[in-house]
Amino acid sequence: MIPNLDSQIGISVYSTTFPGIGGKIRVVPEDFIVTEIISDKTKNSVRDQEGYAVYKLKKKKIDTNHALSGIFKKKGIRLKSLGLKDSSAITEQFVCSGNKGKAIENFSTEKYSLENIGYVKKPLSKKDMIGNHFKIQISDCSDGLSKFIEYGQVLNFYGYQRFGSKRPVTHLIGKAILQRDFKKAVDLILSFTSTYDSKENIEIREKLSDKENYEKYLDQVPIQMDIERIVLKEMIEHDEYIRAIRAIPLSLRRFYIQAYQSFIFNQSLSLSFEDGENLFEAQSSDVCFDYNGIIGKYVKGLDQRLALPFVGYSYYKKTRFDYQISKILKQEEITPKDFFIKEMQEVSSEGGFRQAAIHCFNYTSKQNTVEFSLSRGMFATILLREIMKPEDPMLAGF
Numbered sequence: 001m002i003p004n005l006d007s008q009i010g011i012s013v014y015s016t017t018f019p020g021i022g023g024k025i026r027v028v029p030e031d032f033i034v035t036e037i038i039s040d041k042t043k044n045s046v047r048d049q050e051g052y053a054v055y056k057l058k059k060k061k062i063d064t065n066h067a068l069s070g071i072f073k074k075k076g077i078r079l080k081s082l083g084l085k086d087s088s089a090i091t092e093q094f095v096c097s098g099n100k101g102k103a104i105e106n107f108s109t110e111k112y113s114l115e116n117i118g119y120v121k122k123p124l125s126k127k128d129m130i131g132n133h134f135k136i137q138i139s140d141c142s143d144g145l146s147k148f149i150e151y152g153q154v155l156n157f158y159g160y161q162r163f164g165s166k167r168p169v170t171h172l173i174g175k176a177i178l179q180r181d182f183k184k185a186v187d188l189i190l191s192f193t194s195t196y197d198s199k200e201n202i203e204i205r206e207k208l209s210d211k212e213n214y215e216k217y218l219d220q221v222p223i224q225m226d227i228e229r230i231v232l233k234e235m236i237e238h239d240e241y242i243r244a245i246r247a248i249p250l251s252l253r254r255f256y257i258q259a260y261q262s263f264i265f266n267q268s269l270s271l272s273f274e275d276g277e278n279l280f281e282a283q284s285s286d287v288c289f290d291y292n293g294i295i296g297k298y299v300k301g302l303d304q305r306l307a308l309p310f311v312g313y314s315y316y317k318k319t320r321f322d323y324q325i326s327k328i329l330k331q332e333e334i335t336p337k338d339f340f341i342k343e344m345q346e347v348s349s350e351g352g353f354r355q356a357a358i359h360c361f362n363y364t365s366k367q368n369t370v371e372f373s374l375s376r377g378m379f380a381t382i383l384l385r386e387i388m389k390p391e392d393p394m395l396a397g398f
Contacts, residue, residue, distance in 0.1 A: 005393050009163045010266030013273050015155040018148050020389025023141025025397035029060050031137040032089035036082065037373065042128040051119035053103035055079065057095045059112035063087040067112045068095065075104050082129040083376070086161060096124040133362065133373045134380045138388065145365045145387065153280045154358045154386050155269050158262035159379030160398050166196035174260030177347065178338045182241035189231050196394050227252065242343060253347045264311050264328060265354060271324040279356045282306040287319060287353055295353055305355050312351020313340040358383060
């Protein structure tokens with residue numbers, strides 16, 4: 001049976017018949033270890049002196065953005081990451097300075113450490129990261145973990161983090177923006193609640209469902225609800241919904257649109273799988289990624305991986321999945337043209353393609369611990385979802 005949370009983010013199928021071992025992850029941070037993998041070419045380009053400083057950031061109980069913010073406050077240096085790592089894990093990743101110059105000295109705090117490993121001629125980017133390696137312990141599970149590898153490939157859904165995890169609202173905000181319903185977007189940011197929210201959060205969000213309460217309850221909004229506070233202040237001062245949305249950092253506004261695209265993608269994968277489409281092997285006229293991540297048409301004999309459209313204003317209709325995608329867009333009352341937003345052009349998205357199946361390598365398991373590597377942009381929680389088949393993903397530590 002598919003958990004309700006999965007359905008909310010567009011996932012309505014399991015791609016394997018593996019019975020699931022249940023259990024729980026992230027009981028303690030040490031249960032979930034993530035190590036970033038960069039290409040050999042990038043690794044070999046790191047030298048001892050001159051250029052842009054590269055560091056290894058190790059952290060625990062803090063997400064990447066907050067760690068980098070803390071480094072800036074302490075050392076006055078802005079660093080960029082190649083990918084985001086959440087707080088419920090022990091993680092190791094590469095970060096790079098955006099300016100040439102001498103590296104700061106290694107230092108550590110209770111939650112993170114920063115170690116200089118050298119310099120590069122040009123700043124590192126997401127393209128330099130090829131994936132992540134995971135070592136995960138599953139507590140209170142049944143036997144059978146070692147048998148999972150026999151069950152074949154897994155569909156490349158977007159994971160719970162993409163949608164807000166305990167509060168799956170990011171895609172709903174994105175849809176409201178696409179439909180130019182900026183009032184609804186503000187309402188969702190301020191007052192959308194979920195069963196996983198704390199009692200205190202639910203109470204304050206219920207109060208914020210009434211516009212008349214904005215000024216009255218602003219000071220009661222917790223500091224960690226930083227986006228809500230930005231929106232509230234803008235609404236109190238100017239009472240303009242689109243202006244309040246625009247006050248949100250651009251990266252997050254773009255993320256809302258991407259989250260909705262991810263929801264459409266998850267639905268497209270689910271419906272195509274239910275309709276019997278082969279999503280693990282490319283066929284004639286399919287769009288594929290080659291070994292180097294270059295997109296192109298299927299060529300027999302080449303090592304290629306099937307790709308599905310990631311809908312935007314340049315949506316490519318000529319794939320065997322247009323039937324399912326068009327059906328979903330009609331149900332959602334959205335068209336590809338909606339992804340070009342005249343009122344907020346900076347968050348418009350042309351779309352693209354995403355791999356249909358997860359590329360998992362270096363898979364090993366021992367007792368209740370599993371290790372594997374995933375290519376960039378793939379979610380460990382989606383692979384774990386197939387292994388564990390949890391009744392309630394959030395209670396299982398997802």
